[in-house]
Amino acid sequence: MGSIGKIGFLGGGNMAKAMAKGFIAAGLTKPSGLIASVHPADKISLQSFQELGIETLTENAPVVERSDVVFVSVKPQVVPKVLEEIKPLSGNKLFLSVAMGITLKCLESSLSAQSRVIRVMPNISALVRSGCSVYVRGSRANDADAQITQRLLEAVGTCESCDESQLDIVTALSGSGPAYVFVMIEALADGAVRMGMPRDMAYRLAAQTVMGSGHMVRESNTHPGQLKDNVTSPAGSTAAALKHLELSGFRAAVAGAVEAATQRCREISSET
């Protein structure tokens, strides 16, 4: 496979930092193959990028000029302004936008007709290279662009493509989902602590249990309901716990959370 070329980041933030770190760790690029621009007030991002050995500027234009692949990771509200600024320099480059709610239509109309755009919805776990990313090809993005995107995102977790119409649900599930899981881990630990376990041990066991279970479903060709059955012995502790979850409407809580998040995404998309 060919080299990816120089990668630029417009804007800092957790996602950009996670991806930069992941690309380097995966050997896709050296720090010298990356360049970033951050807002002058964003000292945290500045420091994070510099710690990785990445040249970090306060101007967007040079980043675009010196890159082949440009991540647009500024806050959604400032995207229009930034795109307008870089439009003259955007020809013949691949733009990967992680800006929530900014559609392909908006991105493509704001940039040169010779540019190609792909929207990406990554998630926070890219920070530990267990991210879940989904991308949507713009109308001018070609197979090579998709392959580059796949390679980059697979450096920080899993990656697949979908239609833009799926992106609100993707956001609600893999984008926001980590928050639901963080709350679950805290609640698992709360229960264990109430029963007499030390807090730090409870967090270690809760985190590993959740991670391992997700791994099981990912690797297994078995339905999650069957996996549940497999660990639920007759009249055992698991069965007692599951009864409590069902009586508490646990499934409706979780499924409803995805629904509520999707609806909010759709609201935001229509407002933007």
Added chain:
Amino acid sequence: MAKAMAKGFIAAGLTKPSGLIASVHPADKISLQSFQELGIETLTENAPVVERSDVVFVSVKPQVVPKVLEEIKPLSGNKLFLSVAMGITLKCLESSLSAQSRVIRVMPNISALVRSGCSVYVRGSRANDADAQITQRLLEAVGTCESCDESQLDIVTALSGSGPAYVFVMIEALADGAVRMGMPRDMAYRLAAQTVMGSGHMVRESNTHPGQLKDNVTSPAGSTAAALKHLELSGFRAAVAGAVEAATQRCREISSET
């Protein structure tokens, strides 16, 4: 469990298949086949397995443990026994085996099958540091491992032992919500599984409180905030914490009945 661990030990390079030996019930064709597929010599008698091993996993069903221990007691001197039998106490194990044997209780979990297990062990009164280290090495081949007091084991069972079931249900429910909103089922399962795995990984690797991690991904008036509101109104936290409590209580009941 036994299959998961055998597979993990081989995969981790701790042993070759020839370094393992197993006994299964004659009617247990599935286990017989699984072990044989791994290249492990599999018998229907317990005695030869004990005779030819230095470290013996006791992974028979809890109900048959007393009978099995009685049978192998004469052969048990100078060996390390790792019991994964639920509810069978160290006291019971130690009194059923030779006074020259050493015992460690282990609570592993199903994710050992993909080497992301969460195991906790309890040292018996005669188990020494070397035994603990062997146990740690073996269990770390299939995931994380730490030790605790026997008094913690019911809660451990409720959390890391049974916990996978709670998470499997959550993954199904996440996918159900996504499918209701219009996502294809298979995609929903892939994203749900990876999201759960990655989030667990984040908490494990991060020195940050899960509440802070939640804050970090919850933008003002965003989709995450809307979802969290729904979870809270649904009593999600109480459901989850209460599940650990219900499981612990059931474990304690079983322990006192055994």
